[in-house]
Amino acid sequence: MPLRLSAVYNPISGRGAGARLAEELAARLRSRGHVCDFRATRRAGDAGALAAAAARDPLDALVVIGGDGTLNEVVNGLAGAPVAVCPVPMGTANVLASELHLPRDPAGVVASLEGGGRYAMDLGVCNGRRFFLMIGAGFDGEVVTAFHRGRKGAIRKSDYFLAATRFLARYRAPRIRITVDGRAVTERATWVLVSNVAGYAAFFSFARDARADDGALDVVWFTGGAPRDIYRYFWAGLRRQVDRLVDARWVRGAAVRLDSPGPVAKQMDGDPNGALPAEISMLPKALTLVVPG
Ligand SMILES: [Mg+2]
Numbered sequence: 001m002p003l004r005l006s007a008v009y010n011p012i013s014g015r016g017a018g019a020r021l022a023e024e025l026a027a028r029l030r031s032r033g034h035v036c037d038f039r040a041t042r043r044a045g046d047a048g049a050l051a052a053a054a055a056r057d058p059l060d061a062l063v064v065i066g067g068d069g070t071l072n073e074v075v076n077g078l079a080g081a082p083v084a085v086c087p088v089p090m091g092t093a094n095v096l097a098s099e100l101h102l103p104r105d106p107a108g109v110v111a112s113l114e115g116g117g118r119y120a121m122d123l124g125v126c127n128g129r130r131f132f133l134m135i136g137a138g139f140d141g142e143v144v145t146a147f148h149r150g151r152k153g154a155i156r157k158s159d160y161f162l163a164a165t166r167f168l169a170r171y172r173a174p175r176i177r178i179t180v181d182g183r184a185v186t187e188r189a190t191w192v193l194v195s196n197v198a199g200y201a202a203f204f205s206f207a208r209d210a211r212a213d214d215g216a217l218d219v220v221w222f223t224g225g226a227p228r229d230i231y232r233y234f235w236a237g238l239r240r241q242v243d244r245l246v247d248a249r250w251v252r253g254a255a256v257r258l259d260s261p262g263p264v265a266k267q268m269d270g271d272p273n274g275a276l277p278a279e280i281s282m283l284p285k286a287l288t289l290v291v292p293g
Pocket of ligand 1: 122145195196197210211213214215216217218
């Protein structure tokens, strides 16, 4: 049975690998008789608009070739339209790809599309915008925001590491108040992660037990604010041992509010996302993904 597909790809993702992969995938899909319309993004916002346009026609799947930022745009562009999304991870972190074992080679992607595996994952909503990975408020929000202000071209993991290290030298931790399902849980968090998934930025896991299909968000927060505390948290995240920290806490809930007396930057799915306050809720199983069958 030929599939009706649409594809959105970021040609510069993966330092140009996105364009090559799109070309190979398009050729392979067409040679197998599938109908596929490939559209390249040119600037921020394109992925969302292209996804919204593609979803107006009946589709078997929407292929998305790009990083987490591209997928975030698509999820928001679709705004709940019942289209199965097939992410082909090309970005810096690809948290979702490693959790769901998503293929990134053309043969593997075609096999997923033809094999028909589906996974319904939860989405979070923060101040009206959908996210699929996490919201971070405090340290990582500040780093991502400062980093993108000076960004030129593609991002490498080492760039982030250097930016974070430089940033830490002049870091002053904020005070964040957290309310979960109407219950005040702390007024003294310095860094908060509201996670839909267990992984974080390729190597780390701060919310080890988070599941993307349990209808709840995992809220992990920290109370230390010195540079050595931040290093300690990342080290624990690398070793998946955040639960052993005496100054880290975890709670699960469906509605989270974060606010702060001072300005605190936040990030959504790894991109800058303005400042607190944040009003965060859940859309259980709101995104259908194409996964290996
Ligand atoms: Mg969950």
